[in-house]
Amino acid sequence: MPFNWLYLRKFILITLGLVLMVFAGVSFYESRHLKEPVVLSQGVTQVKKLSDYFRGIRGTINDSNIYILEGVKPGGTILILGGTHPEEPGSRLTTWILAENAEVDQGRVFVINSANRSATTVTRLGGGYPPDFTIPTPWGGQKFRMGDRWSNPLDQWPDPEAYIHYPSRQELAYVDIRNLNRTWPGRANGTLTEKTCYALIQLIRKEKVDIVIDLHEAELQYPVISTIVAHEKGQDLAALASMMISGTEGFSIGMEYSPPALHGLSHREIGDHTQAISLLLEAPEPFLDATRGRTDRELLLEGKDEFVVKAGKHGLLFEKMDENGWPVEVRVGRHCSTILQILELWSEENPGKSVMVKGVPRYAEVIEKGIGNFLHDPAKADSKRIYYE
Amino acid sequence: MIITILYYLLTAYISFLIVWNLLKRKKWQEEILYIIILMPFLLRLFRLK
Numbered sequence: 001m002p003f004n005w006l007y008l009r010k011f012i013l014i015t016l017g018l019v020l021m022v023f024a025g026v027s028f029y030e031s032r033h034l035k036e037p038v039v040l041s042q043g044v045t046q047v048k049k050l051s052d053y054f055r056g057i058r059g060t061i062n063d064s065n066i067y068i069l070e071g072v073k074p075g076g077t078i079l080i081l082g083g084t085h086p087e088e089p090g091s092r093l094t095t096w097i098l099a100e101n102a103e104v105d106q107g108r109v110f111v112i113n114s115a116n117r118s119a120t121t122v123t124r125l126g127g128g129y130p131p132d133f134t135i136p137t138p139w140g141g142q143k144f145r146m147g148d149r150w151s152n153p154l155d156q157w158p159d160p161e162a163y164i165h166y167p168s169r170q171e172l173a174y175v176d177i178r179n180l181n182r183t184w185p186g187r188a189n190g191t192l193t194e195k196t197c198y199a200l201i202q203l204i205r206k207e208k209v210d211i212v213i214d215l216h217e218a219e220l221q222y223p224v225i226s227t228i229v230a231h232e233k234g235q236d237l238a239a240l241a242s243m244m245i246s247g248t249e250g251f252s253i254g255m256e257y258s259p260p261a262l263h264g265l266s267h268r269e270i271g272d273h274t275q276a277i278s279l280l281l282e283a284p285e286p287f288l289d290a291t292r293g294r295t296d297r298e299l300l301l302e303g304k305d306e307f308v309v310k311a312g313k314h315g316l317l318f319e320k321m322d323e324n325g326w327p328v329e330v331r332v333g334r335h336c337s338t339i340l341q342i343l344e345l346w347s348e349e350n351p352g353k354s355v356m357v358k359g360v361p362r363y364a365e366v367i368e369k370g371i372g373n374f375l376h377d378p379a380k381a382d383s384k385r386i387y388y389e
Numbered sequence: 390m391i392i393t394i395l396y397y398l399l400t401a402y403i404s405f406l407i408v409w410n411l412l413k414r415k416k417w418q419e420e421i422l423y424i425i426i427l428m429p430f431l432l433r434l435f436r437l438k
């Protein structure tokens with residue numbers, strides 16, 4: 001082969017490679033910088049930043065917004081965390097419904113839509129996940145970043161060979177040093193993910209939060225599903241909520257004890273290290289199942305997958321799965337009703353620390369009207385009432 | 390922070406080695422293989438993923 005022909009071939013192949021890289025790179029960059037508007041509900045009285053509670057997080061990607069809804073009457077304080085694992089969209093979408101619709105008569109509600117904002121800006125490496133998804137609304141649709149379970153390696157890299165959890169010294173999976181639900185209670189001089197947990201712990205202490213609810217979704221092959229995971233301090237509350245929901249809301253949810261020896265998780269460490277009761281909610285998300293078929297937006301939002309159905313027929317699932325799947329409205333509706341039931345039961349038991357919320361749809365209403373009906377058009381909103389995640 | 394910078398330097402060095410090897414290959418199949426291997430290194434180096 002003549003000398004210059006060889007170099008021409010290399011040049012063409014490298015150019016083709018670069019074209020591919022540019023296409024992928026533009027998609028990654030755009031998804032990382034996609035702006036997600038939040039049109040504040042009338043009930044939001046203040047918006048703070050996480051760095052208001054810990055300066056070490058200022059200027060970082062995880063200096064997230066905190067939407068604060070205050071009632072006229074004093075009462076208890078509740079913190080709702082969305083986006084601990086952003087690839088569980090039911091979690092963040094529930095916080096959107098709260099921040100855009102809730103109004104508080106008594107007590108205070110703190111809502112964080114992107115607890116691990118860094119993790120909202122990346123998708124599973126090599127996973128071929130969709131970069132974003134759109135929730136249809138009466139005014140068109142609202143686009144959200146897909147996100148991942150772990151903080152973006154662009155914000156925290158490299159991972160250590162072994163991750164030793166602080167302060168328990170328990171050895172956890174190395175990758176979980178970027179998992180916000182493995183780094184509680186965090187530390188001030190730690191990694192970005194640890195600092196984020198530390199900042200949240202400062203918020204919980206300073207604002208005297210009574211209950212923290214961490215919203216999640218789980219694969220059907222995981223035994224902790226459709227349940228409230230409760231710290232000892234919240235066991236009665238969770239058990240009562242589970243009974244009330246199963247009796248009145250049209251779906252059933254279990255209750256599980258937070259294992260005392262499993263460290264780094266919100267339901268364990270927040271309860272251990274602060275005055276707050278910590279609860280974690282799980283809803284079923286077939287998109288996360290290892291035996292799923294095509295990993296696309298449709299599966300993410302409609303939760304239908306023939307391969308997961310088949311896994312169910314082989315007895316491999318811990319939740320029912322049929323051709324109706326687990327649409328995102330069902331998952332978000334579960335979260336909304338569970339939060340409302342927990343608040344109602346808490347308020348009954350603790351009249352001085354009541355948290356009375358209105359404007360939040362329940363399970364049946366979210367399914368009937370769709371999530372998009374509770375998202376407001378930023379084009380028609382007062383620009384001062386729009387925040388971006 | 391220092392470790393992160395070292396890892397970026399390492400990524401740049403490995404990218405350079407891959408390109409160097411790519412230029413020395415004689416078979417087109419190997420050239421394509423090197424280009425595919427190079428891609429994640431460049432995406433990290435340019436802070437795209």
Ligand SMILES: [Zn+2]
Pocket residue numbers: 084085088216217
């Ligand atoms: Zn989760």
